[in-house]
């Protein structure tokens with residue numbers, strides 16, 4: 001059961017101490033106000049975080065949808081207690097409403113983030129970049145999805161333009177209405193991998209999910225709305241199996257995940273590395289052979305996995321590139337705005353010469 005939900009052999013090692021404590025693994029598949037749903041080899045159970053986990057952990061270490069958890073089960077009541085969370089491969093975070101310093105995890109262990117936007121009128125490169133940065137920052141692989149290709153005159157041309165700013169990530173075009181491009185999209189999610197769809201309201205995410213699942217999820221959507229009033233809290237599927245063996249996570253808040261300040265998301269995923277870097281001898285250590293480099297030492301001793309370090313560097317570089325580009329675009333837009341203002345000013349002066357009296361009042 002848990003294999004189907006993405007359990008990897010690699011997790012077995014991280015789980016070993018929990019297994020010794022008599023706990024079993026499970027994946028958090030839904031979160032609601034008063035607890036969680038976890039998928040285990042015994043099926044789906046209601047779960048709560050242990051008091052210890054809840055009180056000792058930082059907000060960002062509380063269980064989130066997508067997390068792998070160490071559980072104790074009560075099969076008579078079909079409930080579970082979450083004692084610990086395994087290290088995450090990726091996280092989507094948002095700032096808590098009541099504090100700019102507290103980061104909440106809205107989804108964990110996401111492999112692929114589909115950045116969804118529609119090919120009709122308001123194709124907005126800035127918005128795509130914002131979502132792309134959020135995706136890179138999470139640690140997931142971003143894939144841009146341009147929906148409603150049936151409405152576009154030349155979807156390939158638009159896809160090429162987007163590819164130019166999408167920092168080397170794949171750009172797909174789909175039409176949920178015509179059923180085009182769906183298999184190509186599913187091919188990006190390997191069996192056992194988990195994906196999310198992020199993008200603004202109305203770009204066609206629900207319709208795409210329906211098309212991918214070959215069923216109508218309107219019903220679940222009504223339940224989701226009811227969720228906000230605290231009803232039907234267990235019926236909504238926040239994690240669903242896709243044809244082809246992948247998983248789709250669709251939890252409240254994930255769809256319109258915004259860009260929070262640079263690198264904070266990476267900092268949550270790569271907490272261990274960030275802490276290591278703080279112990280390098282030099283503050284501006286480039287970790288390229290400087291004396292007293294804690295990263296080098298950890299790589300040499302095997303305490304830091306080389307692949308994990310490479311991934312951290314790659315994500316940091318991608319994020320920096322997306323941010324630099326967004327900044328450049330913002331500057332361009334500001335320059336154009338100023339040029340426009342100047343033009344309007346010159347025009348108004350010209351107009352004023354003929355249109356105002358000597359006291360500057362408009363002649364009537």
Ligand SMILES: Nc1nc2c(ncn2[C@@H]2O[C@H](COP(=O)(O)OP(=O)(O)OP(=O)(O)O)[C@@H](O)[C@H]2O)c(=O)[nH]1
Pocket residue numbers: 147148149150151174175176177178200201202203204205206207208255
């Ligand atoms: N022509 C065309 N219209 C589509 C397609 N996919 C979705 N739409 C329409 O776009 C509108 C918005 O679609 P939704 O799936 O509700 O958009 P959403 O992104 O899920 O929006 P939220 O639920 O608010 O996040 C609906 O009227 C859909 O019928 C498509 O492939 N082609």
Ligand SMILES: [Zn+2]
Pocket residue numbers: 277280281285286287288290292293294295296
């Ligand atoms: Zn260093």
